[in-house]
Amino acid sequence: MTEKIATREAYGNTLVELGRENRDIVVLDADLAKSTKTIKFKKNFPERFFDLGIAEQNMIGTAAGLAAAGKIPFCSSFAVFATGRAFEQVRNSVAYSGLNVKIAASHAGVTVGEDGGSHQSVEDIALMRVLPGMTVFVPADAVETAGAVRAAVSLDGPVYIRLGRPAVPVLHGPDFRFVPGKGVVLRKGKDATVIATGIMVSAALEAAELLAKEGIEAGVLDLHTIKPLDVEAVVAAARETGALVTAEEHSIIGGLGSAVAEAVAEHCPVPVKRVGLPDRFGESGAPAELLEKFKLTPQNLVSSVKEILTRK
Amino acid sequence: MEIKQLRAKAKEIRRHIIRMLGRAGSGHPGGSLSAADMVTALLFREMRLKPSEPDWPDRDRFVMSKGHAAPLLYAALAERGFFPVDELMTLRGLGSRLQGHPDMKKLPGVEMSTGSLGQGLAAANGMALATRLDGKDCRVYVLLGDGEIQEGMVWEAAMAAAHYKLDHLTAFVDHNGLQIDGPVARVMSPEPVAEKWRAFGWHTICIDGHDMEQILNALSEARTIKGRPTMIVAETVKGKGCSFMEGQEDWHGVAPNPEETEKALLEMV
Numbered sequence: 001m002t003e004k005i006a007t008r009e010a011y012g013n014t015l016v017e018l019g020r021e022n023r024d025i026v027v028l029d030a031d032l033a034k035s036t037k038t039i040k041f042k043k044n045f046p047e048r049f050f051d052l053g054i055a056e057q058n059m060i061g062t063a064a065g066l067a068a069a070g071k072i073p074f075c076s077s078f079a080v081f082a083t084g085r086a087f088e089q090v091r092n093s094v095a096y097s098g099l100n101v102k103i104a105a106s107h108a109g110v111t112v113g114e115d116g117g118s119h120q121s122v123e124d125i126a127l128m129r130v131l132p133g134m135t136v137f138v139p140a141d142a143v144e145t146a147g148a149v150r151a152a153v154s155l156d157g158p159v160y161i162r163l164g165r166p167a168v169p170v171l172h173g174p175d176f177r178f179v180p181g182k183g184v185v186l187r188k189g190k191d192a193t194v195i196a197t198g199i200m201v202s203a204a205l206e207a208a209e210l211l212a213k214e215g216i217e218a219g220v221l222d223l224h225t226i227k228p229l230d231v232e233a234v235v236a237a238a239r240e241t242g243a244l245v246t247a248e249e250h251s252i253i254g255g256l257g258s259a260v261a262e263a264v265a266e267h268c269p270v271p272v273k274r275v276g277l278p279d280r281f282g283e284s285g286a287p288a289e290l291l292e293k294f295k296l297t298p299q300n301l302v303s304s305v306k307e308i309l310t311r312k
Numbered sequence: 313m314e315i316k317q318l319r320a321k322a323k324e325i326r327r328h329i330i331r332m333l334g335r336a337g338s339g340h341p342g343g344s345l346s347a348a349d350m351v352t353a354l355l356f357r358e359m360r361l362k363p364s365e366p367d368w369p370d371r372d373r374f375v376m377s378k379g380h381a382a383p384l385l386y387a388a389l390a391e392r393g394f395f396p397v398d399e400l401m402t403l404r405g406l407g408s409r410l411q412g413h414p415d416m417k418k419l420p421g422v423e424m425s426t427g428s429l430g431q432g433l434a435a436a437n438g439m440a441l442a443t444r445l446d447g448k449d450c451r452v453y454v455l456l457g458d459g460e461i462q463e464g465m466v467w468e469a470a471m472a473a474a475h476y477k478l479d480h481l482t483a484f485v486d487h488n489g490l491q492i493d494g495p496v497a498r499v500m501s502p503e504p505v506a507e508k509w510r511a512f513g514w515h516t517i518c519i520d521g522h523d524m525e526q527i528l529n530a531l532s533e534a535r536t537i538k539g540r541p542t543m544i545v546a547e548t549v550k551g552k553g554c555s556f557m558e559g560q561e562d563w564h565g566v567a568p569n570p571e572e573t574e575k576a577l578l579e580m581v
Binding site for chain 2 (some may be wrong): 047055057058062063065067068073089093096098
């Protein structure tokens with residue numbers, strides 16, 4: 001269980017497999033192929049790889065045209081640029097047009113590290129989640145990433161996949177089945193549930209372990225799909241444990257925490273504590289230092305669970 | 313279709329545009345009328361199309377990047393047989409397939425949803441890359457506005473089309489010189505237009521965009537160009553064909569009232 005692989009690395013590897021299986025898959029990048037790992041696809045299938053240079057808007061627009069002509073384009077850049085710089089192209093040329101474009105963006109969240117706040121996307125989930133018809137995947141590890149990328153191909157329509165820079169623990173075995181829109185109960189709880197996405201899933205598992213030592217039974221629900229949200233699993237966690245802590249490497253506004261709060265407010269109101277970036281940008285530092293600074297740690301999830309228990 | 317018939321068809325399309333906008337009570341007449349001759353030449357002479365099979369994989373593609381000219385696109389598609397001409401009068405109404413700006417999900421023959429300016433050329437590039445990958449001999453056409461080329465993304469796409477040597481892509485700039493806030497040259501000058509496209513690596517042809525013979529000649533020339541895309545910079549008159557709209561910026565986005573509609577139609581007999 002100690003093996004670590006970056007989700008962007010798993011993305012690059014899966015693209016190569018898919019490139020062999022499906023000739024309609026094409027890949028676009030905006031001068032970041034080495035970082036997003038689309039370079040692996042480029043090396044294997046140069047005729048199906050298009051570098052658009054430092055021009056993310058044009059990358060998304062070009063992908064829309066490729067999709068309109070029957071291709072399955074994957075577009076990659078850093079999350080900040082793919083969803084922010086090109087937002088209106090994603091909105092109108094891709095989502096409004098209902099086109100089969102997959103946006104797989106890496107370097108999401110503060111674990112970008114030293115490059116600093118200009119490059120650390122803490123709003124991409126919110127931006128993509130609000131678009132009608134957009135599916136949003138935030139895989140927690142290499143196995144979920146492979147599943148998300150394959151699921152993206154089988155879904156007809158726009159998909160956003162959020163990927164990260166650092167190597168993260170592999171949580172799932174090879175027999176794990178990625179089902180779009182279905183949360184994964186990684187640990188059953190009684191007192192509270194930590195609902196986590198992306199790299200915060202492994203932190204949630206560690207936190208649950210620590211809490212168990214203190215006699216607190218916290219469940220862990222892994223939501224690799226933010227949209228469509230698994231409302232059933234969220235409501236079940238709310239009913240069974242009566243308190244929820246959400247955990248994401250993203251702003252607490254508009255991301256997983258918001259989605260969960262919206263669902264329980266309508267279907268099963270229980271206390272909710274959102275852990276994430278508190279309406280602020282990131283900054284430079286080592287990834288581990290930044291996770292510490294922004295309280296995206298198992299220790300903080302432990303105190304958040306304890307806090308929510310006092311509100312039950 | 314021969315030149316004489318094309319001219320008559322363009323006139324018929326202009327009449328549809330006036331009738332549609334008069335009925336809808338809103339929309340963009342100026343830029344629809346200025347580009348009518350080019351779109352007629354494309355849909356009725358230049359392009360390989362199968363209106364009975366709008367998704368035919370071997371078809372040529374036309375992207376109306378200046379989506380505000382939706383009435384023109386709709387009138388031409390209906391006349392070409394993609395959907396009933398009667399439906400034109402539903403323009404902009406609730407439940408209509410003829411949305412205020414073109415929606416590819418709703419209407420057959422619309423290759424790309426446009427209206428947010430500056431995005432059509434990138435999509436056309438994508439189509440050109442896809443058909444080339446598939447080994448098809450399809451051609452791709454785009455119509456841009458001269459105000460539209462103020463959008464920075466147009467130049468990203470201009471660079472990419474030349475970089476990828478998309479010689480089966482031909483674009484028009486409808487150079488009518490006017491945009492909502494006034495003359496294009498005064499709002500934010502894109503001049504010199506032809507030189508810019510040339511500098512971006514495009515084969516560039518300048519024509520009178522209302523002269524059917526010049527339009528057809530330019531399209532023929534584009535077919536002979538290898539290794540780079542072609543830009544046809546077409547000098548046009550905004551509101552062309554309707555005396556009181558011609559060259560008037562105020563007719564960019566205002567529909568004619570019933571009397572004005574009547575008057576315009578009388579001029580287009």
